[in-house]
Amino acid sequence: MKVIEISCxxxxxxxxxxxxxxxxxxxxxxxxxxxxxxxxxxxxxxxxKNVVKLxxxxxxxxxxEGFGQRLYSKLKEKINR
Amino acid sequence: xxxxxxxxxASQAELIRSAREGDKEAFYSLVxxxxxxxxxxxxxILNNRADAxxxxxxxxxxxxxxxxxxxxxxxxxxxxxQITINEARVRLRKDRRHLYESVDEHQTDEEGEHxxxxxxxxxxVPSEALQREELRQALxxxxxxxxxxxxxxxxxxxxxxxxxxxxxxxxxISEGNVKARLLRARLQMRDALAPGIDGSWSTGKAxxxxxxxx
Numbered sequence: 001m002k003v004i005e006i007s008c009x010x011x012x013x014x015x016x017x018x019x020x021x022x023x024x025x026x027x028x029x030x031x032x033x034x035x036x037x038x039x040x041x042x043x044x045x046x047x048x049k050n051v052v053k054l055x056x057x058x059x060x061x062x063x064x065e066g067f068g069q070r071l072y073s074k075l076k077e078k079i080n081r
Numbered sequence: 082x083x084x085x086x087x088x089x090x091a092s093q094a095e096l097i098r099s100a101r102e103g104d105k106e107a108f109y110s111l112v113x114x115x116x117x118x119x120x121x122x123x124x125x126i127l128n129n130r131a132d133a134x135x136x137x138x139x140x141x142x143x144x145x146x147x148x149x150x151x152x153x154x155x156x157x158x159x160x161x162x163q164i165t166i167n168e169a170r171v172r173l174r175k176d177r178r179h180l181y182e183s184v185d186e187h188q189t190d191e192e193g194e195h196x197x198x199x200x201x202x203x204x205x206v207p208s209e210a211l212q213r214e215e216l217r218q219a220l221x222x223x224x225x226x227x228x229x230x231x232x233x234x235x236x237x238x239x240x241x242x243x244x245x246x247x248x249x250x251x252x253x254i255s256e257g258n259v260k261a262r263l264l265r266a267r268l269q270m271r272d273a274l275a276p277g278i279d280g281s282w283s284t285g286k287a288x289x290x291x292x293x294x295x
Contacts, residue, residue, distance in 0.1 A: 012197065016264035022245070044197050047271040055239040055270065060221055063120040064130060067137075071116055072109060074138045079105055079145060 006030040011041045015048055097157060101148055108148070112141050115158040118241055122162040122251070125236035126169035128225065136172050140165035155250070162243075163251045195265050198272045223273035231266035238263050 011034050017023045018031055035042050099107035119140060124133035144164050151160050224232060237248045249256045
């Protein structure tokens with residue numbers, strides 16, 4: 001079956017949905033065919049994937065030391081008054 | 082091995098019922114399960130650790146005061162995140178510092194297309210490299226440079242791992258907007274980080290030198 005070609009621009013528009021597995025199967029096939037042939041879009045895909053992985057480990061967003069304890073103390077203080 | 086794991090949903094429903102009947106300890110347990118989510122939601126809006134902690138505390142107190150309004154249609158965590166986001170926005174409006182926060186935002190209208198700035202090849206990040214201080218700094222810097230509406234979505238989706246639907250709900254925007262903003266945020270992050278990581282590409286601009294992690 002012949003895959004209908006897709007432009008780089010269309011690939012970039014959908015690249016985030018593609019990573020989240022939120023594109024229709026037909027579009028996924030077209031995007032995958034495009035990635036095989038286009039080093040630029042593959043570079044954008046790999047980089048975007050790395051961003052999701054890096055941001056996703058959440059190291060920058062760990063609550064500060066003692067956060068839970070202070071929250072609990074505050075609750076007790078205010079709610080029990 | 083210890084006791085079998087309790088059914089999380091059943092026990093949560095039980096805790097919610099008790100909390101609504103005035104059981105404070107039940108409320109503390111509920112909050113304990115999602116305290117990190119509350120903190121992350123606050124920092125997504127405020128971009129400041131100290132403010133995020135204060136707002137998280139205020140939001141939880143507000144949730145307790147309004148517990149009767151929680152009907153259980155949403156998850157408890159989603160409800161609490163939504164209250165936190167509202168509180169954070171109230172704080173932002175009072176404190177007008179954010180008006181000076183992002184010089185980039187005017188360039189990032191979600192109606193427009195975003196084109197990758199370059200095609201720096203950034204293959205898989207080796208896992209030992211993930212911990213490098215330079216990379217973490219570059220990452221923080223890049224997130225801080227995102228316009229607030231993109232940063233919010235990126236943090237709620239990719240750090241907090243909320244679904245598109247939950248993110249739309251807590252931010253009060255459409256799912257289409259969540260997806261459009263997430264796309265923009267991720268592509269901008271890639272633009273900021275990839276050239277630094279790919280040693281083969283460099284414009285020699287200070288901008289990229291700054292984010293080059295090694």
